[in-house]
Amino acid sequence: MTDQNVSSSPVREVEVAIAGAGFGGICMAIQLQKNGINDFLILEKKSEVGGAWRDNHYPGAACDVQSHMYSYSFETKSDWTKRYAPWNEIQQYILDTVKKYNLRPHIHFNQEVVSAVFNEGTGKWVIKTVGGETIMARHWVLASGPLHVPAIPDIKGLKDFKGKVMHSADWDHSYNLTGKNVASIGTGGSAIQYVPEIAPKVGKLHVFQRTPAWVIPRDERGYSAFRKWTFKALPFTRTLHRWRLYWTNESRVWPILNPWMARIGEGLLKKFISYQVKDPALVKKLTPDYTLGCKRILISNKWYPTFNRQNVELVTDGVREITPDGIITRDGKERKLDCIILGTGFIVDPRIYMKSFEMRGLNGHTVQEDWKVSPTSYLGITTANYPNMYQLVGPHTGLGHNSIIFMIEAQAEYIIQCMKKVKEKGVDYIDVKPQAMVRFLGEMGDALKGTVWSSGCKSWYQTADGINFAIWPKSTWRYWMETRTVNEADYNFVKCGGAKASGKTTGAGSSSMGGMAGDQAMARVAQR
CATH class of the missing domain: 3.50.50.60 (FAD/NAD(P)-binding domain)
Known part of the structure; x- marks a missing residue:
């Protein structure tokens, strides 16, 4: 420049x-x-x-990591209300932290x-x-x-829909859903939270599912006043609780790294779905056909029972197009709608x-x-x-x-x-060597082999080409x-106009592995 x-x-x-x-x-x-x-x-x-917690305030929005773990280790909080905090409590934690540190x-x-x-x-x-x-x-x-x-799906006719359209990350609380015919597109982390919350309010709810998710039960218990007092009066108990949660969560990596363990969990979850959902046909539609953990595992106690409601329909035929008045699925059926909610996640x-x-x-x-x-x-x-x-x-x-x-x-x-x-x-700057980056990416590729992520399913963890x-x-x-x-061996340290690079004196950029050498390294990355 x-x-x-x-x-x-x-x-x-x-x-x-x-x-x-x-x-x-x-x-x-x-x-x-x-x-x-x-x-x-x-x-x-x-x-x-606040980032995501400022933007995502849809009904039922909450974290899927325990509140005592979803906070800074240097700024723990003694009075979390629940095992899994709702969005507003997390946002308030962020606001309080910003204020404390000025x-x-x-x-x-x-x-x-x-x-x-x-x-x-x-x-x-x-x-x-x-x-x-x-x-x-x-x-x-x-x-x-x-x-x-927010990821806005490229669906024919979406811009022409005359009713209300909103993304879960831009929820319009001024819009009254009561008695409305509503379509929810997507069944990811946001949808499994807001769908059970709006189902009792709407007239009819059509849930459009492309791929079912593995959904496990959620610990909804709150922290008692005594427990919160203990966390505050005896901070070491807060630390011990946090460490227990950390190692409990960490144990979940084993089924991910060893798919045979994940298959045991799949068997139990299939029974759980059958127990939660009354209609065998719905059970089949809501049961994933991919390895547990390949896509993000979701947590909810309300998701599966929602489909027992008479006013909730699970639609798996796929969207052909959106008309000014509703959605036409690939089987040619049109559903008249007042509102379309996009639970389609993020780019x-x-x-x-x-x-x-x-x-x-x-x-x-x-x-x-x-x-x-x-x-x-x-x-x-x-x-x-x-x-x-x-x-x-x-x-x-x-x-x-x-x-x-x-x-x-x-x-x-x-x-x-x-x-x-x-x-x-x-020096003026530090620049990682392409060789170090290529080595790291090679290690990641090797580590992914044999895990649930290498089982062939498509997820947002990947590029469109499957990387x-x-x-x-x-x-x-x-x-x-x-x-x-x-x-330090993985980096060049450079002083503009003559400097140090990996402990040796060089001119700016002369040993930064830029230009052709850097391009060749990037080509190796592309071949991983």
Whole structure:
């Protein structure tokens, strides 16, 4: 990048810029403060913090990870009301944490990032927002998370529907569903929560299912006043409870890594479905034909019984088109509707939701080109040819069995280490070597073999071509072990105009594995 690319508007310079004020961005900001790095700002595209928990407030919205685990280890909460907290309680926890650590002065709201370009002359990122701000930052952290861009299905006629259309992540509480004919498209994590809540209110509810989900029972017990008092008066009991939950969750990885164990669970769940649903034909339609754990396992006590209601229909024929008055399925039947609810989840593939976002690194590298086959990174944190850029919940760090907050904390601590090494070595930037990234992706590919994720089913963990880019296919404690220290041999350390790279002096970019060498490494990644 040259100086002419920098906006003529005032440029704010900071040490660290963070995109996103959800769990990831807030965790990163707090860790920066704890390590004496106070020159940072958070760029948030909405008008409030919270990320997914700000946006997802549909009826019944709640977390599928236990509340005492779905919180920061350094900021535990003694008075969670239930084993699994509802959305508003989690959002309030985020608001309280932001207030406690005085983060609001660091947050710029309504400032969606539209471009981030690395300046090879200064070793800094030039970041521009939709609100016209230009920020120059030494370090650039992507903390937007994978669940922030709603997936709107490409169905013929959807835009012509005359009734109400809303996505679960943009629920309109002012719309009265009472007595209405409603269609819910999708049977994922959001739908299994809101469908049982709206079923008693609507006149008729048509639930459109493409693929059934494995749904297990949910522990709905609340914490008693005495238990909450104990957690507050004796903090070590809170810690012990958290650790018990962690290891209980961690034990769930074994059926995932050993499909024969998952099949035992399938047998039990099939009996559970038969017990919960009265109609044998519905039982068959609601029973998945793929290995337990291949797609995200959902939890609910209300999902299966909902289909015993006379006003609820499970539709599996598939949508042919949407008319101004309703939906026509592939069998030619039309259902007249007042409202269509899209429980179709989110676009988790960054190649799609970043397709119009300019992200340019060394030697003209762009994520659109480098991630053409699949999103790639090292440890889900750093990416070759994008110096001083870090991701939270990046490729291969999603989970199917435990709390993502655990992973976020490990990543934030690793990023802090990277920043400290840049300062200690007196260089301008750190850049992961393509060889290290290729090695890591090879390890992920090997680890995925023989797991439930290699059984052939399609899920949002994968690209359209079937590459599993999202999941961490090991125990979470192993990720913690791998991110405890930065292996300097996996990185180049560069000073603009002549610097250190892996302990040796080089000019800026001369040993950064950019250009053809970097392209060849990326080609190897594509062949994994």
